[in-house]
Amino acid sequence: MRGNKPHNSVLGLIDWVKGLDDVSIKYVLELGVFSGESTILFAAAFPGVVAVDLWDDIQNMDVITATLDDMREAEQVFRSRMKERKNIIQMRCETVTAIRLLGHAAGLIYVDATHAFSTVKQELNEIKIARLGHRSQYVTAGHDWRHPGVKRAARQHFRREPEFVGTDGSWGYHIQPRPTNGYSDEQPKQSV
Numbered sequence: 290m291r292g293n294k295p296h297n298s299v300l301g302l303i304d305w306v307k308g309l310d311d312v313s314i315k316y317v318l319e320l321g322v323f324s325g326e327s328t329i330l331f332a333a334a335f336p337g338v339v340a341v342d343l344w345d346d347i348q349n350m351d352v353i354t355a356t357l358d359d360m361r362e363a364e365q366v367f368r369s370r371m372k373e374r375k376n377i378i379q380m381r382c383e384t385v386t387a388i389r390l391l392g393h394a395a396g397l398i399y400v401d402a403t404h405a406f407s408t409v410k411q412e413l414n415e416i417k418i419a420r421l422g423h424r425s426q427y428v429t430a431g432h433d434w435r436h437p438g439v440k441r442a443a444r445q446h447f448r449r450e451p452e453f454v455g456t457d458g459s460w461g462y463h464i465q466p467r468p469t470n471g472y473s474d475e476q477p478k479q480s481v
């Protein structure tokens with residue numbers, strides 16, 4: 290799906306995230322894993338990755354058309370990649386379920402499941418809800434910035450452009466929760 294050189298892979302995003310001194314990452318929550326190409330790169334760069342996918346025949350995907358056999362094969366490749374690293378947890382569930390369970394403490398959340406406007410919008414909203422009352426800085430990122438559904442959902446949700454867009458289509462927003470009012474966590478910190 291993508292190469293592993295910085296200019297055409299998720300490595301550009303990883304470098305950008307690592308340069309953010311105020312974001313501490315205990316684990317990455319990756320939403321949409323397929324065969325784990327990006328997972329293995331996250332696992333090499335950060336202490337842990339929770340890799341979320343249904344590995345099932347998903348009807349509403351508008352970018353990837355994969356058969357059940359394709360998905361089974363992708364999962365096998367993912368599982369063999371997992372053996373290379375001991376810091377990956379496989380989580381077979383809906384993206385929204387994973388966000389509700391683990392979104393509050395992930396330092397980096399990587400959105401790369403359906404790419405449809407409505408589902409990306411829902412995922413971003415669930416992330417925002419999961420972070421309510423949590424003060425730590427984090428990154429919401431994803432793949433396929435060129436995809437209109439992704440771009441529209443992110444622009445509408447964050448009301449600004451991403452701080453990072455890589456040549457592989459990865460994008461990232463550095464989220465700095467405001468100290469007191471809890472819910473307004475999607476705006477950048479204002480300089481004084």
Ligand SMILES: C[S@@+](CC[C@H](N)C(=O)[O-])C[C@H]1O[C@@H](n2cnc3c(N)ncnc32)[C@H](O)[C@@H]1O
Nearest residue numbers: 321322323326327342343344383384401402403
């Ligand atoms: C584009 S692929 C992920 C590619 C991977 N991040 C990479 O860069 O190599 C999208 C994956 O999202 C999964 N997916 C789609 N909708 C999902 C949902 N609602 N819950 C969980 N996984 C989903 C699909 O099964 C598919 O494997």
